[in-house]
Amino acid sequence: MRWTNLPALVLASFAALSLTPAPAFAQTGQVVSVAKEDFAAARLGRRGLDLLMEKDGRIFIVATPGEMAALAGLRVPFTIEASRFLPQGLQGVSQAGGINGAYHSTLELETDLRALERDHPGLASLLEIGKTLEGRKIYALKISDNVAADEREPAVFFIGCHHAREWISVEVPFLFGKHLLENYDKDQEVRNLVDASEIWIVPIANPDGLEYSIHVYRYWRKNRRANADGTFGVDINRNYGYAWGFDNIGSSGLPGSDVYRGTAPFSEPETAAIRGLFLAHDFRAMISFHSFAQDILFPWGYTTEAAPTDAELGAVAGTMAGLIAGVRGTAYSSGQASRLLYLTNGDTVDWTYSIAGAPSYTIELSPVDIDHGGFFNDEAAIGAIFEENLPAMLYLTRYAIDNPVPRPPRVRVRRDGIRPVPESRLKLARTPVLRPSR
Numbered sequence: 313m314r315w316t317n318l319p320a321l322v323l324a325s326f327a328a329l330s331l332t333p334a335p336a337f338a339q340t341g342q343v344v345s346v347a348k349e350d351f352a353a354a355r356l357g358r359r360g361l362d363l364l365m366e367k368d369g370r371i372f373i374v375a376t377p378g379e380m381a382a383l384a385g386l387r388v389p390f391t392i393e394a395s396r397f398l399p400q401g402l403q404g405v406s407q408a409g410g411i412n413g414a415y416h417s418t419l420e421l422e423t424d425l426r427a428l429e430r431d432h433p434g435l436a437s438l439l440e441i442g443k444t445l446e447g448r449k450i451y452a453l454k455i456s457d458n459v460a461a462d463e464r465e466p467a468v469f470f471i472g473c474h475h476a477r478e479w480i481s482v483e484v485p486f487l488f489g490k491h492l493l494e495n496y497d498k499d500q501e502v503r504n505l506v507d508a509s510e511i512w513i514v515p516i517a518n519p520d521g522l523e524y525s526i527h528v529y530r531y532w533r534k535n536r537r538a539n540a541d542g543t544f545g546v547d548i549n550r551n552y553g554y555a556w557g558f559d560n561i562g563s564s565g566l567p568g569s570d571v572y573r574g575t576a577p578f579s580e581p582e583t584a585a586i587r588g589l590f591l592a593h594d595f596r597a598m599i600s601f602h603s604f605a606q607d608i609l610f611p612w613g614y615t616t617e618a619a620p621t622d623a624e625l626g627a628v629a630g631t632m633a634g635l636i637a638g639v640r641g642t643a644y645s646s647g648q649a650s651r652l653l654y655l656t657n658g659d660t661v662d663w664t665y666s667i668a669g670a671p672s673y674t675i676e677l678s679p680v681d682i683d684h685g686g687f688f689n690d691e692a693a694i695g696a697i698f699e700e701n702l703p704a705m706l707y708l709t710r711y712a713i714d715n716p717v718p719r720p721p722r723v724r725v726r727r728d729g730i731r732p733v734p735e736s737r738l739k740l741a742r743t744p745v746l747r748p749s750r
């Protein structure tokens with residue numbers, strides 16, 4: 313018997329105990345739960361598992377067949393939670409527009425971005441900023457008056473879909489661009505903003521991962537890098553160059569982990585493309601959209617120490633939360649990322665903040681928790697989630713125009729290519745706080 317058959321056999325013996333058939337793909341998984349005391353006793357916190365939530369004394373995990381086999385091998389009892397979470401996670405998607413329903417695939421987005429460019433000449437320009445490992449194009453939509461010229465205006469950046477399964481994070485920045493272009497002639501403040509700034513929108517930072525999430529495995533998070541140990545994917549929101557690999561809590565050096573940081577800062581084409589764009593313009597504010605939690609998070613993520621402009625970051629975040637709540641009462645929390653959510657290192661906003669000193673935010677969109685849909689927003693809610701975030705996006709754009717930064721840089725900048733911290737000097741990972749990877 314080949315060793316590769318072993319996990320399947322172990323799994324088969326466990327599958328007989330459950331009511332759910334084993335998934336068809338080796339890379340797919342489903343939600344299982346483990347009693348909190350069993351989780352701690354088996355020290356599962358060190359295994360880089362994809363933790364979703366803790367509820368009623370149980371830890372919920374997205375587990376692949378291999379991981380379920382490992383749990384079985386460790387004699388950790390687990391329950392398949394198929395009744396609460398469909399294996400493919402297609403709740404809320406009509407499938408009338410294909411398997412991804414009203415959400416954009418990479419090609420559908422390209423078509424719609426081209427249409428915006430065609431319909432708004434002089435205001436919209438579509439640029440290819442990089443290519444993924446599987447050869448897909450990473451697009452940035454630039455919106456400004458005299459868009460073809462570099463007028464050296466203050467730049468604002470909105471980006472989505474670092475994480476493949478966070479489909480709603482594509483739609484909010486895309487709809488923002490559409491809103492600006494379609495209201496330029498009708499809305500004086502939109503016109504003022506577009507005339508005075510450059511607004512850069514990258515709705516899909518991770519096209520390969522998104523396609524994999526649509527077609528193979530709905531819970532996929534990372535890009536599709538083939539790692540040396542046979543696993544796939546780098547978490548591109550742990551691959552940026554500020555405090556990359558600072559410790560093994562905020563990211564992982566294990567390639568199979570869902571928060572694997574890659575082999576070096578900017579080792580991935582997606583983060584390299586975004587670095588190139590960001591360094592070429594005078595960015596004064598940015599939002600990186602994720603889901604889910606209804607949080608507005610700001611640097612630092614890698615440490616609980618306050619950022620140099622902590623008060624300003626917090627004030628702007630608080631204003632944005634108030635604007636979101638003002639639409640129909642949806643409550644977003646705001647705070648320093650490492651304190652409100654969990655430690656991360658090598659993430660997008662720590663890096664952009666370190667470079668520009670500009671207000672940089674991660675917004676975890678609706679819903680508030682996994683019992684309200686988690687990563688799987690009902691497609692009927694796309695418009696409402698965008699409308700709630702619109703005033704905050706307009707406000708941040710206005711703020712960027714009115715508040716030039718840095719003057720001189722207020723942040724001690726550690727430029728690209730910081731020396732990676734050697735693995736031997738990394739702190740041993742403690743049992744992590746049990747929060748989902750978002």
Ligand SMILES: [Zn+2]
Pocket residue numbers: 474475478602603749750
């Ligand atoms: Zn995310």
